[in-house]
Amino acid sequence: MFDIKNIVRANILVMKPYSSARDEFKGEASIFIDANENNLGSLATNQNFNRYPDPYQRKLKEKIAPLKEVDANQIFLGNGSDEAIDLLIRLVCKPGSDEVLSFSPTYGMYDVSANLNDVALRQIRLDENFQVQLNKLQGQIHANTKIIFLCSPNNPTGNLLNPQSIEYILKIFNGLVVIDEAYIDFADQPSWITRLGEFPNLVVMQTFSKAWGLAALRLGMAFASPEIINFLNKIKPPYNINEATQLLALEALERADQLNGMVSEIKRGRAYLQDTLPKLAQVKKVYPSNANFMLVEVTDANKIYGYLLDKGIVVRNRTTQPGCSNCLRITVGTQAENEKLIQVLENFSD
Numbered sequence: 001m002f003d004i005k006n007i008v009r010a011n012i013l014v015m016k017p018y019s020s021a022r023d024e025f026k027g028e029a030s031i032f033i034d035a036n037e038n039n040l041g042s043l044a045t046n047q048n049f050n051r052y053p054d055p056y057q058r059k060l061k062e063k064i065a066p067l068k069e070v071d072a073n074q075i076f077l078g079n080g081s082d083e084a085i086d087l088l089i090r091l092v093c094k095p096g097s098d099e100v101l102s103f104s105p106t107y108g109m110y111d112v113s114a115n116l117n118d119v120a121l122r123q124i125r126l127d128e129n130f131q132v133q134l135n136k137l138q139g140q141i142h143a144n145t146k147i148i149f150l151c152s153p154n155n156p157t158g159n160l161l162n163p164q165s166i167e168y169i170l171k172i173f174n175g176l177v178v179i180d181e182a183y184i185d186f187a188d189q190p191s192w193i194t195r196l197g198e199f200p201n202l203v204v205m206q207t208f209s210k211a212w213g214l215a216a217l218r219l220g221m222a223f224a225s226p227e228i229i230n231f232l233n234k235i236k237p238p239y240n241i242n243e244a245t246q247l248l249a250l251e252a253l254e255r256a257d258q259l260n261g262m263v264s265e266i267k268r269g270r271a272y273l274q275d276t277l278p279k280l281a282q283v284k285k286v287y288p289s290n291a292n293f294m295l296v297e298v299t300d301a302n303k304i305y306g307y308l309l310d311k312g313i314v315v316r317n318r319t320t321q322p323g324c325s326n327c328l329r330i331t332v333g334t335q336a337e338n339e340k341l342i343q344v345l346e347n348f349s350d
Helices: 008-014 060-066 083-090 109-116 163-172 225-237 245-251 256-278 301-310 335-346
Strands: 075-079 099-104 120-125 145-151 176-182 201-205 221-223 283-286 292-300 327-331
Touching: 008 221, 008 225, 060 075, 075 083, 075 225, 083 109, 083 176, 083 221, 083 225, 099 109, 099 301, 109 120, 145 163, 145 283, 145 335, 163 176, 256 292, 256 335, 301 327, 301 335
Parallel strands: 099 120, 099 145, 145 176, 176 201
Antiparallel strands: 075 221, 201 221, 283 292, 292 327
16 A cells, blocks of 8 residues: 555654744734734735745645645645745655656656756657657666646647556556546546546646746646645645745636637637648647647648748757657647647748
């Protein structure tokens, strides 16, 4: 049976977390002279900005919990999903000896965070359809493998990973299985959040950056057992989510009923591009997508990327990624932006 305490680094098990002034205070008060804040107020428009934010973002989690059908104590909020990735590696991986595993091509921050923490990253190639090759897992999971990262829908390929493959990994691996669902709002499959009760080693990451349109706020979410969340809270910086981000996220959550409309519009734009791009002479293949972007194989990615830049259109050149030779990653824009992209590409000539 998986127990998070069996893989948490020994020094973290015994460490005493930093205790902020707001951690130590409970209840109501009218005078706050405990945290060396500026009690005259703030030069910003909102006077709350002179106070440190709630270190555990309680109001925000109370709003998110019913939306995701979890308890508030199953939610960790980070400075983007990148903070959760970094903290999870720091939580269970000993620098210089432990390792994590991912499937390439995929999101680059797993590699960056592993390197920053002096943790080896073992990568297994996805197959030609960008699916996990379970037979390639044999001999790749070692005693010092502590985390397996799975991005679904995957970035940069846009596809959902086979749920049977993910379930198999959850059952056979006695470390953390982290499923990165940054793009799940655009997919036609339930979130793995619904399976948290079945798998104590499961961590699901989501974000406010994509469907919610809050990329500038840098607010990521991780969902897991209360035990795992408690450890993440133990090692995070004391005030990792600032007050402005918390207030604006609460404002967005008040408009949660508008989310499906935005997602539907983006899906319509995705369908338009998936239907129109293959008709262009320089497009060889448009890969299926469950995200708000698509991977597009073209005749010459470097040349077309440069051409689009000259026309003021920025896409992502992914031709150096494994299995992505001559591929561009194109995000769904507004309908006007999508039509402009097609028009510009129609005028491209080798």
